Amino acid sequence: MSDHAGFFTSRLDEAIGWARKFSIFQYPFVTACCGMEYMATACSHYDVDRFGAGLPRFSPRQADVLFVVGTISHKIAPVLVRIYEQMAEPKWVVSFGVCTCTGGFYDNYATVMGIDTIIPVDVYIPGCPPRPEYVLDGLIKLQAKIQIQHSTGQRPRPEVRPEFER
Amino acid sequence: MNAASLIQAVKDRFPAGVKASHSYRGDATVILGREFLLEAARMLKEDTLFQMNFLMDLTAVDFSTFGTKRSPAFFANSGIAVSPSPEIPDADPWSGPPGGHPSAGAAPGTPGGHPSAGAAPGTPGPARFVVVYHFFSLPLKHRLRLEIPVGEVEEAEPEVDSLSSLWASADWLEREVWDMFGIRFRGHRHLKRILMYEGFVGHPLRKDYPVNKRQPLIGPVN
Numbered sequence: 001m002s003d004h005a006g007f008f009t010s011r012l013d014e015a016i017g018w019a020r021k022f023s024i025f026q027y028p029f030v031t032a033c034c035g036m037e038y039m040a041t042a043c044s045h046y047d048v049d050r051f052g053a054g055l056p057r058f059s060p061r062q063a064d065v066l067f068v069v070g071t072i073s074h075k076i077a078p079v080l081v082r083i084y085e086q087m088a089e090p091k092w093v094v095s096f097g098v099c100t101c102t103g104g105f106y107d108n109y110a111t112v113m114g115i116d117t118i119i120p121v122d123v124y125i126p127g128c129p130p131r132p133e134y135v136l137d138g139l140i141k142l143q144a145k146i147q148i149q150h151s152t153g154q155r156p157r158p159e160v161r162p163e164f165e166r
Numbered sequence: 167m168n169a170a171s172l173i174q175a176v177k178d179r180f181p182a183g184v185k186a187s188h189s190y191r192g193d194a195t196v197i198l199g200r201e202f203l204l205e206a207a208r209m210l211k212e213d214t215l216f217q218m219n220f221l222m223d224l225t226a227v228d229f230s231t232f233g234t235k236r237s238p239a240f241f242a243n244s245g246i247a248v249s250p251s252p253e254i255p256d257a258d259p260w261s262g263p264p265g266g267h268p269s270a271g272a273a274p275g276t277p278g279g280h281p282s283a284g285a286a287p288g289t290p291g292p293a294r295f296v297v298v299y300h301f302f303s304l305p306l307k308h309r310l311r312l313e314i315p316v317g318e319v320e321e322a323e324p325e326v327d328s329l330s331s332l333w334a335s336a337d338w339l340e341r342e343v344w345d346m347f348g349i350r351f352r353g354h355r356h357l358k359r360i361l362m363y364e365g366f367v368g369h370p371l372r373k374d375y376p377v378n379k380r381q382p383l384i385g386p387v388n
Contacts, residue, residue, distance in 0.1 A: 074382045075363045081384055109370040109379060110362075118385040 013150055020064070020090070021143040022052035027063035029083060032070025034097035037129035046132040051139050060086040065142065066119075071099040072112045084119045090149070092122045092142060097129050104128060167215070167308050169194035175215055176310070180206055185315070195311040203314050204327040210301055210310065211332055218301035218310065221329065224339035226347045227296045231373045293317055295349055297326055316349060328354040346371035 028038060042048045042056070049055075057063040060083045072080055084093065095115055098104040101124045103113035115121060122145055125138035167175065169189035176196045177184045183202030188195050198206055210218040293315030302309045317324040328351035329336040340351040341360040348369035351357055359366065363383060368375050380387045 074380075074384075075361075077382065078384045108377075109375070109381070112382070112385065 014147075017147040017149060020149075021146040024051070024053035024065050024139075024142075024146075025055055025057045025063050026053055026065045026067050026094075027058070027060050027083070027087070028056050028067045028069055029080060030067075030069040031072060031076065032097075032099065034070045034099070034129040037132065037135070038067065038069045038096060041132040041135045046136065048136070048139065051136070051143065053139060060084075061088060063087055064091060066091065066093045067096050068093065068100045068115050069096040071097075071104070071106060072115050073110045074112055075110075077112050077118055080115065081118055092146065093119055094138060094142060095121045095124045096135065096138075098126045099128075101126050167306065168192075172216075172308060172310050176206070176210075179209060179213075193311060194309070195313060197313045197315065200314050200316055200326055203312075204329070206312070207299070207329050207332055210312075216301075216310070217303045217305050220302040220304055221299065221333035221335050221339075222302045222309070223298070223300040224329070224336055224343065225298050226343045226349055227298065228294065228347060228371065228373045229292070229296065230294050295324060295347060297343065297349060299329070323348050323350050325350040325352050327352050328357075330354055345369065348372060 028035075030038060040046065042054070047054070053065070060066070064087075066084055066087060068080065084091075093115075095101045099106060099111070100115045103111050105128075107113070112118065123138045123142045125134050127134050130138075169192050172194040173187045173189060173196055176198075177187065180198065180202055183199045183206060184196055185199060186197040210216045294317035295315070297314045297316060299312040299314070300309065301312065314326055316326055326349065328340055330340060330351070331353065337354070338360055340354055341357060343349050344351065344354075344357050345359040345361050346369055358364075362370065365383075366381055368379070
């Protein structure tokens with residue numbers, strides 16, 4: 001009996017993951033020049049809607065994926081954290097552009113050195129700005145991550161790499 | 167009016183106030199004493215000869231480390247592109263920072279290392295900051311740069327008169343200069359930070375602001 005139940009929930013996870021990954025409602029948190037590349041990716045030439053992510057929601061409460069696009073300064077960092085906290089689970093964060101990933105070429109009094117110092121990040125898309133192909137690749141990687149995720153929102157364990165074990 | 171006659175007209179009206187002037191590549195620049203700023207600005211705006219109804223920019227320069235780094239001339243033979251190109255004749259070269267600087271002109275070949283660099287005659291001494299005003303006249307289509315040396319003596323927060331009563335655009339520009347350089351503007355209605363957040367300590371574009379200093383509102387110091 002328990003075997004059957006286990007079999008059923010695992011298939012349910014798969015179905016939920018499949019449904020989630022093709023209905024990404026994104027919240028674009030656009031602060032800088034990467035926004036132009038984001039728009040290029042979102043528009044018909046590259047068409048992010050082919051991957052089920054075509055409808056940006058401009059309320060974090062209705063969004064699944066937070067796209068952080070552009071340089072994050074120390075002044076706006078508390079706003080970004082509040083936006084993230086307003087999103088309902090399950091939620092994912094995409095760091096779009098090298099400034100959000102690491103601070104980029106900014107190393108000064110004003111810039112946050114990577115948004116992963118303040119919120120958790122699922123996918124990093126480097127580039128200054130990233131080409132739309134990079135963005136789509138990042139989106140596909142995010143979809144793969146969503147697919148294997150447990151329906152309760154629990155992230156899969158990181159892959160064990162024996163060669164890096166001490 | 168052309169650059170030379172603009173400078174001459176300012177000199178005629180403020181013979182005591184004008185410390186120096188130059189017109190580098192046709193840009194008229196007048197270096198004026200701090201106490202004459204408000205009077206001169208009002209004259210520039212209201213005098214029919216000038217009609218400077220547009221304050222295009224207002225910023226400041228911190229000269230406290232000027233001359234301690236290598237100049238573009240140092241790179242001239244290195245293959246790195248420097249500007250302006252040495253081939254372009256320079257009839258009226260820039261004479262260095264207003265008020266001069268101890269290191270400028272003292273040793274030839276150092277930055278600002280033009281032979282004529284150094285304190286302009288009659289200046290009270292090296293000024294740490296220069297507040298720069300760019301005026302433009304929409305009806306007469308001429309422009310003038312005004313430079314006000316401040317901080318000749320050690321003062322934590324040097325002060326100049328605010329122009330926000332004459333040009334509304336000065337309001338935010340002066341707030342920016344206060345935020346970045348810590349120069350106060352006498353008569354400004356609400357001189358508070360505009361780019362950095364409340365609680366930020368110091369003025370980041372001052373040369374003595376530590377280049378590694380971080381003051382995050384949230385998250386680690388990194």
